[in-house]
Amino acid sequence: MSRYTGPRNRISRRLGFNVFENKKGDKALQDRPYPPGENGRKRMRETDYGLQLKEKQKVRYMYGLVEKQFRNYYKQASRQPGITGENLLVLLESRLDNIVYRAGFATTRPQARQLVNHRHFKVNGKFVDIPSFQVKVGDKIELKSTSINMISIQHSLDTGKDKVVPGWISVDENKKVITINSTPSREDVSSQIQEQLIVELYSK
Structure with missing residues (x-):
């Protein structure tokens, strides 16, 4: 899977999260808080798997990683002591x-x-x-x-x-x-990220 280079706001709208942390992304979500192509329809209720996959995609796009890279980070995080999800975010922030x-x-x-x-x-x-x-x-x-x-x-x-x-x-x-100055902590990453869902996805 290659690194995404398409329209950024489209990805943010699909995931319901400003993946690229820019002002245009905030505005796009504010003006059109629904996925592309759905013309204002409310987001449908998602399955547990769908929520887990979306959470992974949020973080993967945020840091600009392909699937293989992201999976390797997860494996590294799971081998470290502590909470796997937080370990993953610390590795990415570093x-x-x-x-x-x-x-x-x-x-x-x-x-x-x-x-x-x-x-x-x-x-x-x-x-x-x-x-x-x-x-x-x-x-x-x-x-x-x-x-x-x-x-x-x-x-x-x-x-x-x-x-x-x-x-x-x-x-x-x-x-x-x-x-x-120090190691990044969980508080340094958006509270909208639910890293435990990523752990659940890869633990299957």
Whole structure:
């Protein structure tokens, strides 16, 4: 299964959740709070399996993963001590591309993924071009000096001035350095995500 590149608001409307966390997605759900093609009909009652599948799709689209990647994250989360669903969300939040997005250096996760792929960031002084790279507490992510004046990055920083940066990371806006202060917690991810449904889906 390839990564989705189609209309984003259509996906958000189908899932009833602003998957891409953007203002246009909020507006689309507010103006047309029903799935595409249903012309205002109320959402039909879903089966347990349908709800579980929808929850998985929410998170998969949110972080831009294909099914194989997502399943591998679930397997890794299930092997860790603690609550599997929360472990899964922590692993996804700890991806390098997500950190770049959360810190405001990109307006979307796909843009953050592209910036990482093109070697615009260093982790602890070394270039990392793997979007799925797992950051750890104490890591420092630095924007390459020659990339600071890139129009796309400047636009992201300008438009994201009011963006709330999660407490587990801090951003030095002058040096363009992100520091990982702690491990992300469940509270750092949308409360609209019901990760237990994902666990139920994969536990069958």
